[in-house]
Amino acid sequence: MKLWITTIIAAATFAVTSTPQASQLDLNNDLAYQLVESLTVEVGPRLAGSEADARAVAWAEQKFKQLGFDKVWSEPFTMQYWERGNASLRVEAPFNQALVLTALGGSVGTPFDGITSQVIMFDNLQQLQQADPASVKGKIVFINQTLRKDIRGGFYGQVVGARAQGAVEAAKQGAKAIIIRSVGTSNNRFAHTGIMRYQDDVTRIPAAAISVPDAQQLSKILAINPEARLSLHMQNNLPGEVTSHNVIAEITGSKRPDEIVLISAHIDSWDEGTGALDDGAGVGIVMATAALLKKEQPERTIRVVLFGNEEGGLIGARAYAARHAANLNNHVFASESDFGAGRVWRFDTGFGEQALAFGAQVQQQLKHLGIEAGTNTASGGPDVSVLKAQGVPVATLQQDGTDYFDYHHTPNDTLDKIDPAALQQNLQAWLIMTRAIANSQVDLRK
Amino acid sequence: MKLWITTIIAAATFAVTSTPQASQLDLNNDLAYQLVESLTVEVGPRLAGSEADARAVAWAEQKFKQLGFDKVWSEPFTMQYWERGNASLRVEAPFNQALVLTALGGSVGTPFDGITSQVIMFDNLQQLQQADPASVKGKIVFINQTLRKDIRGGFYGQVVGARAQGAVEAAKQGAKAIIIRSVGTSNNRFAHTGIMRYQDDVTRIPAAAISVPDAQQLSKILAINPEARLSLHMQNNLPGEVTSHNVIAEITGSKRPDEIVLISAHIDSWDEGTGALDDGAGVGIVMATAALLKKEQPERTIRVVLFGNEEGGLIGARAYAARHAANLNNHVFASESDFGAGRVWRFDTGFGEQALAFGAQVQQQLKHLGIEAGTNTASGGPDVSVLKAQGVPVATLQQDGTDYFDYHHTPNDTLDKIDPAALQQNLQAWLIMTRAIANSQVDLRK
Ligand SMILES: [Zn+2]
Ligand SMILES: [Zn+2]
Ligand SMILES: [Zn+2]
Ligand SMILES: [Zn+2]
Numbered sequence: 107m108k109l110w111i112t113t114i115i116a117a118a119t120f121a122v123t124s125t126p127q128a129s130q131l132d133l134n135n136d137l138a139y140q141l142v143e144s145l146t147v148e149v150g151p152r153l154a155g156s157e158a159d160a161r162a163v164a165w166a167e168q169k170f171k172q173l174g175f176d177k178v179w180s181e182p183f184t185m186q187y188w189e190r191g192n193a194s195l196r197v198e199a200p201f202n203q204a205l206v207l208t209a210l211g212g213s214v215g216t217p218f219d220g221i222t223s224q225v226i227m228f229d230n231l232q233q234l235q236q237a238d239p240a241s242v243k244g245k246i247v248f249i250n251q252t253l254r255k256d257i258r259g260g261f262y263g264q265v266v267g268a269r270a271q272g273a274v275e276a277a278k279q280g281a282k283a284i285i286i287r288s289v290g291t292s293n294n295r296f297a298h299t300g301i302m303r304y305q306d307d308v309t310r311i312p313a314a315a316i317s318v319p320d321a322q323q324l325s326k327i328l329a330i331n332p333e334a335r336l337s338l339h340m341q342n343n344l345p346g347e348v349t350s351h352n353v354i355a356e357i358t359g360s361k362r363p364d365e366i367v368l369i370s371a372h373i374d375s376w377d378e379g380t381g382a383l384d385d386g387a388g389v390g391i392v393m394a395t396a397a398l399l400k401k402e403q404p405e406r407t408i409r410v411v412l413f414g415n416e417e418g419g420l421i422g423a424r425a426y427a428a429r430h431a432a433n434l435n436n437h438v439f440a441s442e443s444d445f446g447a448g449r450v451w452r453f454d455t456g457f458g459e460q461a462l463a464f465g466a467q468v469q470q471q472l473k474h475l476g477i478e479a480g481t482n483t484a485s486g487g488p489d490v491s492v493l494k495a496q497g498v499p500v501a502t503l504q505q506d507g508t509d510y511f512d513y514h515h516t517p518n519d520t521l522d523k524i525d526p527a528a529l530q531q532n533l534q535a536w537l538i539m540t541r542a543i544a545n546s547q548v549d550l551r552k
Numbered sequence: 553m554k555l556w557i558t559t560i561i562a563a564a565t566f567a568v569t570s571t572p573q574a575s576q577l578d579l580n581n582d583l584a585y586q587l588v589e590s591l592t593v594e595v596g597p598r599l600a601g602s603e604a605d606a607r608a609v610a611w612a613e614q615k616f617k618q619l620g621f622d623k624v625w626s627e628p629f630t631m632q633y634w635e636r637g638n639a640s641l642r643v644e645a646p647f648n649q650a651l652v653l654t655a656l657g658g659s660v661g662t663p664f665d666g667i668t669s670q671v672i673m674f675d676n677l678q679q680l681q682q683a684d685p686a687s688v689k690g691k692i693v694f695i696n697q698t699l700r701k702d703i704r705g706g707f708y709g710q711v712v713g714a715r716a717q718g719a720v721e722a723a724k725q726g727a728k729a730i731i732i733r734s735v736g737t738s739n740n741r742f743a744h745t746g747i748m749r750y751q752d753d754v755t756r757i758p759a760a761a762i763s764v765p766d767a768q769q770l771s772k773i774l775a776i777n778p779e780a781r782l783s784l785h786m787q788n789n790l791p792g793e794v795t796s797h798n799v800i801a802e803i804t805g806s807k808r809p810d811e812i813v814l815i816s817a818h819i820d821s822w823d824e825g826t827g828a829l830d831d832g833a834g835v836g837i838v839m840a841t842a843a844l845l846k847k848e849q850p851e852r853t854i855r856v857v858l859f860g861n862e863e864g865g866l867i868g869a870r871a872y873a874a875r876h877a878a879n880l881n882n883h884v885f886a887s888e889s890d891f892g893a894g895r896v897w898r899f900d901t902g903f904g905e906q907a908l909a910f911g912a913q914v915q916q917q918l919k920h921l922g923i924e925a926g927t928n929t930a931s932g933g934p935d936v937s938v939l940k941a942q943g944v945p946v947a948t949l950q951q952d953g954t955d956y957f958d959y960h961h962t963p964n965d966t967l968d969k970i971d972p973a974a975l976q977q978n979l980q981a982w983l984i985m986t987r988a989i990a991n992s993q994v995d996l997r998k
Contacts, residue, residue: 143772146769147647147769147772147773147776148646148647148773148776149647149649150643150647150648150649150769151649151650157648158648158649161646161648197596200594200607201593201594201595201596202596202603202604202607203595203596203597203604203826204597206963293968293969294740294742294964295742295825295963295964295966296740296741318968319964319966319967319968322967322968323592323593323596323826323966323967326589326593327593327594330593330594379741380649380769517652517741518740518741518765520741520765520769521765521768521769522739522764522765522768523739
């Protein structure tokens with residue numbers, strides 16, 4: 107499938123550069139899809155710090171070179187490695203049955219013989235925090251909070267606290283372990299993983315998630331028999347420090363090569379799916395965007411950064427910000443694609459006041475793709491938020507995330523969940539936005 | 553929720569009995585749902601021959617008694633027990649990654665160190681049968697056949713042969729193991745289990761299924777690297793003969809107690825889901841049907857049979873037919889509900905010629921539920937087909953099975969997949985059909 111998008115792109119060029127060129131960009135229509143397919147099939151799951159992560163880094167370097175980028179390199183950083191082991195959860199007699207469980211990223215395991223205990227259920231993290239410690243002591247805490255769907259994934263922030271902080275709060279109350287209802291919106295029987303945190307002065311207890319149907323099942327079992335006991339077995343490896351990498355590639359700017367327009371995604375994924383939506387799609391979109399713009403010789407440098415270990419807590423992004431601290435002033439813009447492969451529906455900026463008129467021009471060029479004007483409070487994306495905190499101007503091409511948390515962080519995040527047409531709409535939006543900024547002289551900080 | 557379905561039921565009574573009674577049946581609207589909920593929550597998965605199967609039998613006996621059935625008993629039969637162990641499948645270098653796999657029921661395991669081998673892919677069982685044995689010898693066979701959706705599940709029969717017979721055919725050609733694309737219609741990443749067969753004179757090789765996305769992944773990997781190797785590990789237990797049970801309960805006929813109207817489902821389920829659609833729904837429907845008709849004192853005896861070990865190959869049904877061989881002439885009718893919880897859309901019979909007019913009357917009474925007239929070639933359901941082969945008249949209330957193979961035989965067959973309204977429509981249809989037959993004097997054999 108090839109398309110001439112000359113008319114689309116020409117409009118963008120005309121509006122925002124002082125020297126519009128009649129562009130004849132031959133858009134290879136499925137390059138973004140080809141890239142995410144190649145990454146998910148040939149590398150597959152790529153947990154940060156694993157052997158597969160190293161293969162993903164090598165894959166990215168090789169693809170950037172094949173695509174004709176001017177510079178390609180990787181930047182090492184150190185990180186704490188965590189590896190999933192076996193995990194199982196059973197309800198004991200009289201309703202003896204297995205529940206579908208997955209360890210949360212970073213969790214310690216149980217003793218080899220497991221943890222067998224009564225359960226105490228809470229509706230949310232706040233309720234756990236306010237509980238009488240006597241009622242929690244020695245038990246397995248179960249937080250049964252439902253994530254609601256919406257286009258922005260706006261409820262995720264309210265619910266994910268139980269995943270990130272639950273183990274600390276449960277341990278403070280004397281619990282032996284914590285299980286949470288998956289922070290997901292599907293009733294498919296997959297448990298959602300994701301990073302969790304310990305605190306130095308609080309006992310480290312095992313933390314895991316059960317699928318939505320299993321959370322419903324457990325709450326029904328507890329309604330019939332509040333004394334029901336669970337038996338949890340989990341073995342995880344925390345071998346310590348390893349090295350991972352951010353992968354970086356540039357199309358050197360033809361007029362203002364020192365000015366860096368940074369577009370990004372993250373190369374790592376959770377280990378159970380192939381990371382097609384999170385974040386293979388983003389990898390495909392931003393690699394294809396820069397590769398396709400190369401022919402036009404953009405005025406500013408387009409730098410693609412594939413951050414490592416986003417999932418572990420923006421570890422690659424923090425390393426990038428530290429390493430490039432002296433040069434962040436030359437980062438004229440940054441953005442990340444990391445919300446799946448749904449269509450872009452809104453353009454949000456994080457620009458200085460004077461640059462808002464330019465932002466409005468860009469949105470006008472995106473309008474035919476069904477993209478609305480948004481706010482000036484964009485984060486730029488998870489990794490890019492670290493750069494925003496250092497003053498780098500950002501924008502977010504907001505994707506429709508209605509179904510994102512159906513798949514996110516589960517074994518079910520696989521290539522078949524990507525709609526190629528929606529991915530292509532993303533690519534078009536990124537081409538328009540990136541081109542406009544790369545060919546502009548506007549200072550987005552101001 | 554309670555409904556008066558007097559008007560519906562009264563029409564049925566009037567049309568087919570010589571002594572119509574003004575029925576005041578207080579239909580407890582959600583009894584079928586309550587029953588399937590109770591079975592799936594309090595027992596959960598109930599693999600034939602397992603400890604959970606015994607609990608399911610006890611559950612059923614107790615429920616029948618609570619519901620006021622006149623007679624409740626169980627009939628033992630012996631069966632070969634098979635139990636799932638750990639199973640894993642990995643693609644080896646350079647695309648090292650895990651695929652989602654499940655053992656097929658009855659399969660032997662691999663050696664402890666697994667089987668590592670190249671793969672040979674076939675489109676279907678016939679292609680495997682026609683292959684050059686030299687190309688298959690020593691390899692893992694992969695049958696990558698797609699199951700298409702339709703309301704009757706009509707393509708299942710064409711595809712399931714690879715599951716049932718694949719191991720024998722692959723072993724004949726010298727393969728070390730066989731994996732098949734799941735006989736399922738969903739792109740959710742669940743592998744579908746189900747029974748497979750060996751043949752006495754053919755080597756027993758391990759047999760397993762991978763999910764639909766994993767089958768797509770493997771075929772993409774093989775397209776890039778036909779030499780790719782798989783590493784299969786599987787441990788299953790085949791401990792030998794155990795006892796399981798059919799559970800039977802009756803509402804004694806008020807006028808012709810020796811004439812048995814048999815309605816049925818199967819009590820066993822595969823071990824990974826909670827068997828809500830297969831066949832908890834059927835259990836709920838037929839138990840509720842008979843329980844609700846008790847108040848009306850049906851003329852013939854309504855016998856509910858919850859067959860054991862349907863999944864292992866109609867083992868309970870064969871035991872039932874053998875034990876009741878001398879009395880099958882008194883079985884005036886038999887039917888089974890075993891196709892999930894979708895709405896009934898067609899009424900098929902397996903009646904004698906003279907009884908077809910009666911069948912048409914019954915269909916007229918079902919019409920307001922959206923149920924069409926069907927054929928006279930009904931099997932009556934999997935277990936009941938064994939009785940049909942012995943001359944017992946049957947009918948099938950055909951359910952909409954469009955989504956059945958999305959969930960069937962996977963971990964995802966759980967209560968939340970049942971639409972209570974559709975289940976209720978099933979119950980209404982079963983009430984009308986069963987009442988009509990139980991109050992009739994028509995000989996359905998003629
Ligand atoms: Zn992400
Ligand atoms: Zn993520
Ligand atoms: Zn069944
Ligand atoms: Zn079945």
